[in-house]
Amino acid sequence: MSGVVYQVPAMQRVQIRDVAKNIRRINKEMTGQDAPFFPIVQFLDVTLTKHMEDFILEILDEDEMGDAHGMTYPDEHLIQVRSDVYKQACRHQGRDRMTLAHELGHYVLHSNIGMARMAPVELIKPWRSSEWQAKALAGELLIPVEHIYDCASPFEAALKFGVTVEAAIYQWGIFRKEGLIR
Numbered sequence: 276m277s278g279v280v281y282q283v284p285a286m287q288r289v290q291i292r293d294v295a296k297n298i299r300r301i302n303k304e305m306t307g308q309d310a311p312f313f314p315i316v317q318f319l320d321v322t323l324t325k326h327m328e329d330f331i332l333e334i335l336d337e338d339e340m341g342d343a344h345g346m347t348y349p350d351e352h353l354i355q356v357r358s359d360v361y362k363q364a365c366r367h368q369g370r371d372r373m374t375l376a377h378e379l380g381h382y383v384l385h386s387n388i389g390m391a392r393m394a395p396v397e398l399i400k401p402w403r404s405s406e407w408q409a410k411a412l413a414g415e416l417l418i419p420v421e422h423i424y425d426c427a428s429p430f431e432a433a434l435k436f437g438v439t440v441e442a443a444i445y446q447w448g449i450f451r452k453e454g455l456i457r
């Protein structure tokens with residue numbers, strides 16, 4: 276969801292990391308795969324639909340989506356992705372893979388939450404912001420801490436995990452700040 280920020284129940288990064296681990300565990304159980312590269316397209320397209328029967332992934336054209344790359348309606352069990360973004364994600368483009376993971380973040384974190392309460396962005400603490408939470412989930416899911424130790428640098432991480440160098444540097448910085456890596 277781009278642009279609009281909602282105030283949602285607080286979640287710290289460590290809690291969001293656990294949610295990301297849980298998604299990877301579900302993926303492993305359903306597919307038998309546990310590679311560092313998370314198959315976000317396959318997960319939304321096939322795995323999640325099998326896991327939750329009422330989940331729907333819709334691919335829509337630009338004339339229907341406009342500027343939005345993705346939109347999530349947790350209570351309708353619906354994620355919409357713009358077709359060019361979806362195609363790029365299929366081609367392992369880091370930015371577009373991150374967009375899909377971000378929308379999955381809204382879906383798993385913001386179900387059963389009245390998202391109608393919008394507040395001015397500057398008044399929302401990061402950990403209570405729907406956008407911060409979805410971004411954190413996307414980073415933790417695609418750049419998993421349990422595989423970061425195999426990487427010598429953010430550049431290697433970007434290649435291994437199929438994310439942009441910018442995203443890898445950002446997540447690398449978080450792990451470093453927490454003392455998880457040097």
Ligand SMILES: [Zn+2]
Pocket residue numbers: 276277377381405406409
């Ligand atoms: Zn969003």
